[in-house]
Amino acid sequence: MNNIFDNTETAFAIKSDSDLEKAYFLFKMIKSEPLVRIGSAVTKFALKSNLPVEGLIRSTVFDHFCGGVSEEDCMPIIDRMYTKNVHSVLDFSVEGKEIENQFDFAMEKILQILKFVKEKDALPFAVFKPTGFGRFKLYQKITEKKILTEEEKLEWERVRQRYEKVAKLAFDYDVPLLIDAEESWMQEAVDDLTEGLMMKYNKEKAIVFSTLQLYRWDRLDYLKGLSERAQKNNFKIGMKLVRGAYMEKERERAKENGYADPICKDKAETDKNFNDVLKYMFENIDKMAIFCGTHNEESSYLMMDLIQKSGLEKNDQRLWFGQLYGMSDHISFNLAKEGYNVAKYLPFGPVKDVMPYLIRRAEENTSVAGQTNRELDLIAKEKKRRKL
Missing domain, CATH: 3.20.20.220 (TIM Barrel)
Structure with missing residues (x-):
């Protein structure tokens, strides 16, 4: 059977250049296990303490996965x-x-x-x-x-x-x-x-x-x-x-x-x-x-x-x-x-209430071998294709 999953033009057809850059940055962050662990703890603390972080969460991890x-x-x-x-x-x-x-x-x-x-x-x-x-x-x-x-x-x-x-x-x-x-x-x-x-x-x-x-x-x-x-x-x-x-x-x-x-x-x-x-x-x-x-x-x-x-x-x-x-x-x-x-x-759902789901997604991407690298490679390939 032909390898249809290599076609990044189709894969990212609805994503703008800006969307791709944001996704690339996010998966780069997720790739670092210590960063995910620290980020998860800080996010939980900030939301529990009612610190004004919802806007930041909304514009990064929330918008990508929700x-x-x-x-x-x-x-x-x-x-x-x-x-x-x-x-x-x-x-x-x-x-x-x-x-x-x-x-x-x-x-x-x-x-x-x-x-x-x-x-x-x-x-x-x-x-x-x-x-x-x-x-x-x-x-x-x-x-x-x-x-x-x-x-x-x-x-x-x-x-x-x-x-x-x-x-x-x-x-x-x-x-x-x-x-x-x-x-x-x-x-x-x-x-x-x-x-x-x-x-x-x-x-x-x-x-x-x-x-x-x-x-x-x-x-x-x-x-x-x-x-x-x-x-x-x-x-x-x-x-x-x-x-x-x-x-x-x-x-x-x-x-x-x-x-x-x-x-x-x-x-x-x-x-x-x-x-x-x-x-x-x-x-x-x-x-x-x-x-x-x-x-x-x-x-x-x-x-x-x-x-x-x-x-x-x-x-x-x-x-x-x-x-x-x-x-x-x-x-x-x-x-x-x-x-x-x-x-x-x-x-x-409300940003604060959806955070347990988002933290699990980030941790899953970090722990599943190759998953984050695969996303990064595909985004990089599409960015290169668009430049050419």
């Missing part, structure tokens, strides 16, 4: 990407709120987003994070099969109702709904809730999507079990595939608590796991839908190859590629130009 502070604020970016056939997934990225009225607020926000995206072709999905709808410790207690107090039972019922309300509106509006995955020690509670919603709303096609973190070695077996239950209960499986975002935390906890490490032993094994799951889903594509969330070129080529060998159309609505906004434009925009379905996760 769409804006509100849905309307994101529209210029959404429209610009859509001119190149790259769709957006509005991701309300406010984290760390652990009180009931904040969970209700997050739910109302997702309902609002569903109404917002219903009429917009550029916005094919809605998404939410499980801990936006309920307490982490409650998910954990249920995953660990511990007995709930009467108060916790009522609390869990409210969590379940939030999921139900959002899934029903997604079904009514015919908008696929992506439910993110989080740490392994709370994930089973999320999986069970999501499977119940699939059983109810995915009879004709996948509306509710769960997420598989494929740095976990047990996920293919989980998917095979889910597939058997889907066959038995006559529902379709919607699945977002990602490698995962909590590796260090997962390994540390497993070591501290003396249980088997849930993470694949190395990157090669994770890559194989991801690709094996992708192949399995294509073998069962008549009852599945795939949102392939990856910044990995090899996995992207594999999915392109599987589409071709399966005799499916490039723009089959069961098949989507996804990347994060601000990263891997060489994958997103070149795939879109070739006619594949592509969507960028577009985080948004």
Whole structure:
């Protein structure tokens, strides 16, 4: 298959020279691990102390990785990407709120987003994070099969109702709904809730999507079990595939608590796991839908190859590629130009509230070998091309 990801003219078609310079500077900064660590600490302190740094954050890291502070604020970016056939997934990225009225607020926000995206072709999905709808410790207690107090039972019922309300509106509006995955020690509670919603709303096609973190070695077996239950209960499986975002935390906890490490032993094994799951889903594509969330070129080529060998159309609505906004434009925009379905996760929210997400993005770029260098090399190549 031809190497389509080398085309930087397509990759950065919507970026001005000034945008490229800013991106180059930002990734240069991110490349330095000590700088990221210090910058993260200083930023947290400045925001906590109400120091006037939001303008600086907004003009650098925020604008590169986020769409804006509100849905309307994101529209210029959404429209610009859509001119190149790259769709957006509005991701309300406010984290760390652990009180009931904040969970209700997050739910109302997702309902609002569903109404917002219903009429917009550029916005094919809605998404939410499980801990936006309920307490982490409650998910954990249920995953660990511990007995709930009467108060916790009522609390869990409210969590379940939030999921139900959002899934029903997604079904009514015919908008696929992506439910993110989080740490392994709370994930089973999320999986069970999501499977119940699939059983109810995915009879004709996948509306509710769960997420598989494929740095976990047990996920293919989980998917095979889910597939058997889907066959038995006559529902379709919607699945977002990602490698995962909590590796260090997962390994540390497993070591501290003396249980088997849930993470694949190395990157090669994770890559194989991801690709094996992708192949399995294509073998069962008549009852599945795939949102392939990856910044990995090899996995992207594999999915392109599987589409071709399966005799499916490039723009089959069961098949989507996804990347994060601000990263891997060489994958997103070149795939879109070739006619594949592509969507960028577009985080948004108040600057202060989105900072945990932004810090994680910066740390991830620093820790993933080669990722930042790849971005820098591609930007440098495009800058050189434009000069010539």
